[in-house]
Amino acid sequence: MDEILGKIYCWFESLFGQNLAEYLWGYSCETQVYDGKNLYNSIGLIAIGISLVFVLAYYYLPLWGFNHPRTNRWWNWIIILFIAGVTNLLIGYSWTVNDFLNGNIGDCLMYSRDSDGNIISQLIFQKDCWLFGLSNFFVSAIFFIVWSGIFKWWSRNCKHSPLF
Amino acid sequence: MKIDKTTYKDRKERPSGMTAYHASRPDKVLFFADTHFLFKSRPTLHTLSSPTCRHTNQSLPKSAILPTHNLNNHLNNLKLKSMNKAIHVLYGFVVILLLTSCGNSGKKTNNNNAPKDSVKVEIIRPTVNVYIENSGSMDGYVKGVTEFEQAVYNYLTDIKISQFTDSLNLFYINSDIIPQGSDISDFIEKLEPNNFKNKGGSRGTTDISNLLKCVLTETCPNEIAILVTDGIFSPGKGKDAEQYLVNQQIGIKSNMAAYLKKYPNSAVVIYQLSSQFDGLYYNHEDYGTKINEQRPYYIWIIGETDLINDLIIKVPENKFKGSGVQNVFSITGGPKSVDYAVKMGSGNFDLDKQEPKTTIENLKKETKGKQNSARFSVNVNLSGFLLSDNYLRDISNYELNNKDFALTICNSVSNSFGYTHQLNFESGSVHKGVISVKLKTLIPQWVEEKNDSIGTAPVKGKTYGIKYQIHGVYEAFTISNNYYTEIKIKIN
Numbered sequence: 001m002d003e004i005l006g007k008i009y010c011w012f013e014s015l016f017g018q019n020l021a022e023y024l025w026g027y028s029c030e031t032q033v034y035d036g037k038n039l040y041n042s043i044g045l046i047a048i049g050i051s052l053v054f055v056l057a058y059y060y061l062p063l064w065g066f067n068h069p070r071t072n073r074w075w076n077w078i079i080i081l082f083i084a085g086v087t088n089l090l091i092g093y094s095w096t097v098n099d100f101l102n103g104n105i106g107d108c109l110m111y112s113r114d115s116d117g118n119i120i121s122q123l124i125f126q127k128d129c130w131l132f133g134l135s136n137f138f139v140s141a142i143f144f145i146v147w148s149g150i151f152k153w154w155s156r157n158c159k160h161s162p163l164f
Numbered sequence: 165m166k167i168d169k170t171t172y173k174d175r176k177e178r179p180s181g182m183t184a185y186h187a188s189r190p191d192k193v194l195f196f197a198d199t200h201f202l203f204k205s206r207p208t209l210h211t212l213s214s215p216t217c218r219h220t221n222q223s224l225p226k227s228a229i230l231p232t233h234n235l236n237n238h239l240n241n242l243k244l245k246s247m248n249k250a251i252h253v254l255y256g257f258v259v260i261l262l263l264t265s266c267g268n269s270g271k272k273t274n275n276n277n278a279p280k281d282s283v284k285v286e287i288i289r290p291t292v293n294v295y296i297e298n299s300g301s302m303d304g305y306v307k308g309v310t311e312f313e314q315a316v317y318n319y320l321t322d323i324k325i326s327q328f329t330d331s332l333n334l335f336y337i338n339s340d341i342i343p344q345g346s347d348i349s350d351f352i353e354k355l356e357p358n359n360f361k362n363k364g365g366s367r368g369t370t371d372i373s374n375l376l377k378c379v380l381t382e383t384c385p386n387e388i389a390i391l392v393t394d395g396i397f398s399p400g401k402g403k404d405a406e407q408y409l410v411n412q413q414i415g416i417k418s419n420m421a422a423y424l425k426k427y428p429n430s431a432v433v434i435y436q437l438s439s440q441f442d443g444l445y446y447n448h449e450d451y452g453t454k455i456n457e458q459r460p461y462y463i464w465i466i467g468e469t470d471l472i473n474d475l476i477i478k479v480p481e482n483k484f485k486g487s488g489v490q491n492v493f494s495i496t497g498g499p500k501s502v503d504y505a506v507k508m509g510s511g512n513f514d515l516d517k518q519e520p521k522t523t524i525e526n527l528k529k530e531t532k533g534k535q536n537s538a539r540f541s542v543n544v545n546l547s548g549f550l551l552s553d554n555y556l557r558d559i560s561n562y563e564l565n566n567k568d569f570a571l572t573i574c575n576s577v578s579n580s581f582g583y584t585h586q587l588n589f590e591s592g593s594v595h596k597g598v599i600s601v602k603l604k605t606l607i608p609q610w611v612e613e614k615n616d617s618i619g620t621a622p623v624k625g626k627t628y629g630i631k632y633q634i635h636g637v638y639e640a641f642t643i644s645n646n647y648y649t650e651i652k653i654k655i656n
Contacts, residue, residue: 003517019509025517032505032581034517108508117578123509 005044008142012135019109019123020096020132029106043095047088047140054084055147059155067157074162081144085137092136097129290386290471291331292323295379296355297393298336299370300452303357304443305394305461311486312439312461316392317352318485319463324348326478329388336363337391338370341378357443370398372633373415379466380423388467388475395462397619397629398446405448405619409632416636423466424497424640431469431496431550432637433476436460436614438487438625448619448628460490460614460627469496473550491610493634494550495641498605498648503545506653507586510541516656523654527594539590542653543576543583546603549648555608556585563647565600568593587651596655602647607638 006025013021024043026036057066058080099105105124112120152159296302296316305312324332334344334351342363344351372395383389399408424430441459444452465472481489505521512530516523529538546556555561557573564571569591576583587601615631616623 018514022508022515027508027515027520029508030580033520034515112509113577115575115577 002038002041006038006040008139009040009044009135012138015135016128016132017124020105020128023099023105023109023124024096024132027106027109029108039095043092043136044139046091047136048143050087050091051084051140051143052147054080055144055151058161059148059151059158067155069157072158072161077148077158077162081141084144085140088140089133089137091133093129093133096132097126100124100126100129288386289328289330290388290467291333292329292388292390293333293335293379293382294320294390295335295337295341295392297338297370297375297391298342298360298363299338299398300444301370301394301396301398301446303360304441304445304455304459305439306355306360307357307442310440310442312437313352313355315437315439315484315486316355316463317348318483319479320348320352322479322483323475328475328478336360337375337378339374341382370394370396371412372397372629373412373419373636376416376464377419379464380419383423383466385427385468386471388465388471391464391466393462393464394459395627395630395633396446397448397632398450399448401449408448409629412629413632413636413639416633417639420637420640421643427468428497429469430467431472431494432641433465433472433492433494433550434634434637435463435465435481435484435489436491436493436610437463437484438490445622447621453622455622457622457624458487459622460625462627462630469548469550473548476550491608491614492552493608493611494552495605495638496549496648497641498549499645500548500649502548502649502651503582504651505543505581505583507541507543510588511539513538513540516654519654522652523656525656527596527655529594537590537592538594539588540653541589542587542651543579543581544585544587544651545582546649547582547584549603551648556603561604561606562587563602563604566591566595566597568595569599571601589653599653599655601651603649603651605638605642605646605648607634611635 009024010021023036024039026034026038028034028036058071058077060067062068110124111122114120148162152161320332320334323329331346332348333346334348336342336344344354344363370393372393375391375393379389379391397405397409397412399405420432438458438460440456442456443454445455445459446452465475481492506515506524508515511527513524513527516525524540527538527540529536549556553575557575559571559573562571562573569589572588572590574586574588576586589599611631611634614626616626616628617631619628
């Protein structure tokens with residue numbers, strides 16, 4: 001069960017790379033086993049929570065134009081999904097780039113070395129953190145859709161957004 | 165009187181279930197005394213009626229402190245005064261004891277932060293026993309100053325100064341073992357044919373099986389035996405040489421097997437070296453031929469694997485003087501488990517989250533570049549087998565259970581896990597199941613090449629019957645298996 005979120009993120013592994021994926025799984029270069037914290041669970045739960053908050057706000061919050069007949073449009077729903085996604089994108093990026101810049105990612109995941117220990121190539125770059133953020137955007141969008149499908153039916157003004 | 169002979173170790177866990185802490189103070193001595201002095205305001209007539217306590221409270225009514233005794237007795241007064249002093253001292257002592265015992269409550273006794281007894285750990289270094297064969301066939305190696313003497317002198321000196329051992333004992337060996345003390349330089353100076361002769365023993369023939377038996381019998385745990393020999397069999401006149409060699413091989417195998425049964429974690433390393441030989445070369449019929457040429461000789465190292473490994477690290481083969489080590493044969497008992505792990509990112513696959521070292525999932529063909537194969541690498545620590553890098557990198561020394569995978573071996577990337585080599589697996593198709601690789605125990609090719617199977621005349625660079633000696637050792641070590649270790653990778 002604790003691998004479900006990781007497996008969802010791995011649908012997008014080709015975007016951000018295997019090495020960053022292994023780090024997020026909790027692989028430790030020191031012990032060569034997955035004894036680190038599974039960051040997919042942490043980041044994924046935040047993504048789920050933020051998506052839920054935005055969905056509930058869109059359908060039920062009687063403030064700032066939410067849950068209003070005027071926002072009962074599919075593109076209004078898309079805008080909220082986009083805002084939730086970008087929020088998660090920034091969270092995913094900032095989380096990974098923080099670990100990247102602080103050297104928290106193990107050497108065996110960061111670099112390829114020759115037999116003398118010299119670095120042959122770098123395996124994780126800062127752009128991979130952006131790409132993981134993008135993956136988090138997609139995951140967030142998936143959960144936003146799922147939450148919308150669950151909670152839209154009891155909304156007074158937006159139950160027909162985005163569809164049906 | 166009962167003398168408590170329990171040591172700290174014995175006292176660590178007491179039968180009563182109490183745990184002693186080594187840093188705690190010794191057991192207390194308890195003094196039992198009248199404690200009325202603690203209750204100054206409540207003197208009791210009973211206690212104060214005792215002559216020993218009369219001085220303690222001057223404010224009591226006289227009737228209370230002047231009871232039935234005869235106070236006019238001067239002698240009694242003197243006695244009472246001296247007793248009172250003694251009681252004072254005793255009370256003081258009790259108070260001090262009580263105060264100091266408060267500072268060692270149970271809580272403090274169990275405090276792990278208290279300073280612990282400093283334990284001086286004394287490293288017991290192994291004993292090295294050096295046996296130099298002094299049969300007649302060895303005379304040519306020690307005539308004058310030779311590479312043989314330089315190599316042996318330098319090797320023994322390196323062992324001594326590397327602090328591998330504190331005890332290095334020197335012996336001559338033929339039919340007997342003849343102690344020669346432990347002074348290396350004196351020993352080397354006396355390495356001359358005449359000295360060989362004077363030391364006695366049967367120098368006429370060389371029964372290597374018996375020679376080895378003597379050495380093995382003398383080699384105990386935490387000891388290493390170094391045997392220096394020309395390795396030439398001398399069956400003697402009128403004997404069936406071939407039969408003799410086979411019998412010697414069986415004898416060596418038997419002796420070595422008995423030794424391994426006693427000390428299963430043993431190993432043997434045989435260095436082949438070369439030196440100028442100026443003397444009589446004895447053929448298989450003990451007929452001597454005068455020669456002056458380079459001849460091989462051998463240094464056997466026998467003992468526990470870990471000790472020999474340590475010795476080889478401290479005095480590696482490239483430190484040998486003279487013409488250096490020509491060839492090496494080494495063997496340890498197997499199979500032994502080694503530390504290994506699939507290398508992260510060495511192919512298109514995922515590591516199993518539960519067993520990432522040994523199990524991979526979703527192995528796929530590489531899609532990047534021109535490569536179109538499934539591949540993965542395994543880092544492994546092969547340092548515990550006393551094998552050369554050449555042996556470990558030769559793929560013919562490995563047995564793979566899946567022929568669809570091609571195996572290549574290279575040195576491992578610098579790491580903190582002690583991995584020495586990297587096994588690379590590549591296949592044109594994806595296979596699932598268990599990939600098994602065995603590091604085989606094989607006799608190196610040089611043994612056959614350097615063996616003189618005839619023994620009638622000296623053959624340059626070859627030794628009569630060396631093959632039989634090494635095969636005897638090999639068969640003893642491989643009686644139950646013929647591989648050093650097995651590496652298994654599961655592909656799901």
